[in-house]
Amino acid sequence: EPEVTQTPSHQVTQMGQEVILRCVPISNHLYFYWYRQILGQKVEFLVSFYNNEISEKSEIFDDQFSVERPDGSNFTLKIRSTKLEDSAMYFCASSPPAGVSYNEQFFGPGTRLTVL
């Protein structure tokens, strides 16, 4: 069964460094998302992406964040200058255009980002 994959599973970085989190959504999906979960807290929406542009973004998704779909398969989240409070689990998700699973979002296993 197709899955959303994410790399790396764990990223440790120094405060102020740039990080890129990578995701490979399910191949026929058209809608892509990033969410994050700070340890012990709820899952929060960051950004949605459709047709090669941002559809919606939350207040968390400030100028330090960017997303890109550099080719037909990858979907990346870049944090330009990491802060301690960016430490969280970051989940990528994708959803299909139509069919039985329309409206579902399929989540990847997550990347745990630790900012020191």
Added chain:
Amino acid sequence: AQSVAQPEDQVNVAEGNPLTVKCTYSVSGNPYLFWYVQYPNRGLQFLLKYITGDNLVKGSYGFEAEFNKSQTSFHLKKPSALVSDSALYFCAVRDGSSGGYNKLIFGAGTRLAVHP
């Protein structure tokens, strides 16, 4: 504004007993409702959804949920709990009135502990 409330931080159940994990929601348009489960150090796994139709929806691993429009609730249930059901359960809602890329709004999560 959209929101989801999961009033219980933790639910404790004996194995073999029925379980209920509560969820209430607020959304301006048509509610699309979801339950996800998260095992330790894992991503979010889809359990079931309500989009339209029958108010009782059945999902994975013997779980079901009942949509109640008047009470704006979508409680998760299982007739007979297993120890392996112990995990963190998230209720989520999105506004189905527009767009295939609408964000999911998650509740804070309920930890289910099933005791042998």
